[in-house]
Amino acid sequence: MGIASEALKDFKGFTMKNIPSVEPLSPGHRACQGCVEILALRLALKAIGTNVIVASATGCMEIVTSPYPQTAWRVPWIHVAFENAAAVISGVESAYKVLARKGRISPEDKVVFLGYGGDGGTADIGLQALSGALERGHDIVYICLDNEAYMNTGIQRSSSTPYGAMTTTSPPGKKSIGQTTWKKNVPAIAAAHDIPYVATASPAYPLDLMNKVKKAAMVPGPAYVHIFSVCPTGWRHPTNIAIEVAKMAVATNVFPLYEVIDGKWILSRKNPKPKPVVDYLKMQRRFAHLTEEEIEKIQARVNAEWEALLERCGEKKEPAPEGAEPSGE
Ligand SMILES: Cc1ncc(C[n+]2csc(CCOP(=O)(O)OP(=O)(O)O)c2C)c(N)n1
Numbered sequence: 001m002g003i004a005s006e007a008l009k010d011f012k013g014f015t016m017k018n019i020p021s022v023e024p025l026s027p028g029h030r031a032c033q034g035c036v037e038i039l040a041l042r043l044a045l046k047a048i049g050t051n052v053i054v055a056s057a058t059g060c061m062e063i064v065t066s067p068y069p070q071t072a073w074r075v076p077w078i079h080v081a082f083e084n085a086a087a088v089i090s091g092v093e094s095a096y097k098v099l100a101r102k103g104r105i106s107p108e109d110k111v112v113f114l115g116y117g118g119d120g121g122t123a124d125i126g127l128q129a130l131s132g133a134l135e136r137g138h139d140i141v142y143i144c145l146d147n148e149a150y151m152n153t154g155i156q157r158s159s160s161t162p163y164g165a166m167t168t169t170s171p172p173g174k175k176s177i178g179q180t181t182w183k184k185n186v187p188a189i190a191a192a193h194d195i196p197y198v199a200t201a202s203p204a205y206p207l208d209l210m211n212k213v214k215k216a217a218m219v220p221g222p223a224y225v226h227i228f229s230v231c232p233t234g235w236r237h238p239t240n241i242a243i244e245v246a247k248m249a250v251a252t253n254v255f256p257l258y259e260v261i262d263g264k265w266i267l268s269r270k271n272p273k274p275k276p277v278v279d280y281l282k283m284q285r286r287f288a289h290l291t292e293e294e295i296e297k298i299q300a301r302v303n304a305e306w307e308a309l310l311e312r313c314g315e316k317k318e319p320a321p322e323g324a325e326p327s328g329e
């Protein structure tokens, strides 16, 4: 049994009946109306509880929670540079271990060391620090709050911006369809470090999200959780449909939910009847300029990535031999 499976063998998940009332990240912050990124962070902190030290890369969540002299944080929180949340939180974890070894603090209570950043801070500028922290094996949780662009500084494209999306640095026009590269697969990059726990999550499925964050906090060693963080401001849709957009991303296989525990890939939702990707795209003005041809291209890409994920999760059915009778399934 791997170290994550061992740590999780008696895991009891949150249910509607035992959602913690604790709010380590308090209300009264300054996030935009309908912001799902702040909801993701709130749910993650509820799952972890108050025995936590947090390192926050600069970005929307840092800006909206810490307008000096006010703060929405009820737990120890360190604001760090855009690029080094993973490096700083792994340093805090190491310092804690040294203090415990020297008898200066009691090692009995398990403190969770949480680093988080947006997709710009994670997939781009902080990727090196993240990779180092994962490779060194620190006992940390790292959360990427993926709103698919650099939102805090005015909606610039990141390597996590999906193909075809409009941002201020990938404007569509006569000669451009918007973002021209495909979204970087950071959860797969994290999993390639052979760490004990990796998961994708969405606040549209809050219990699933909280249980994954709880598991990430329980496993010894590095854990990475990639959270789909809908941003009505940058994605250009009404604030009241943010959770519907998040649900549609899962229903269309644009953002599949899964875990990688000790290297074993496990689908969280099987989705036998995926909805067409256009249902997701048409909810958001950032994709409004796309032609049918481009939408087909995106659908083909989503299909291929889903097939690859099924394969990794051991869910792919063998194709029936030629000439075989249909099974009627
Ligand atoms: C080295 C460095 N470059 C640029 C910036 C300016 N900056 C601050 S936040 C930010 C964008 C953050 O984007 P992301 O990490 O995706 O988080 P979001 O705001 O979208 O939640 C940028 C470019 C900075 N603080 N430091």
Ligand code: SF4
Binding pocket: 030, 031, 032, 033, 034, 035, 036, 037, 038, 060, 064, 147, 151, 152, 230, 231, 232, 233, 234
């Ligand atoms: S810009 Fe987007 S991610 Fe940032 S606070 Fe507003 S809704 Fe949230």
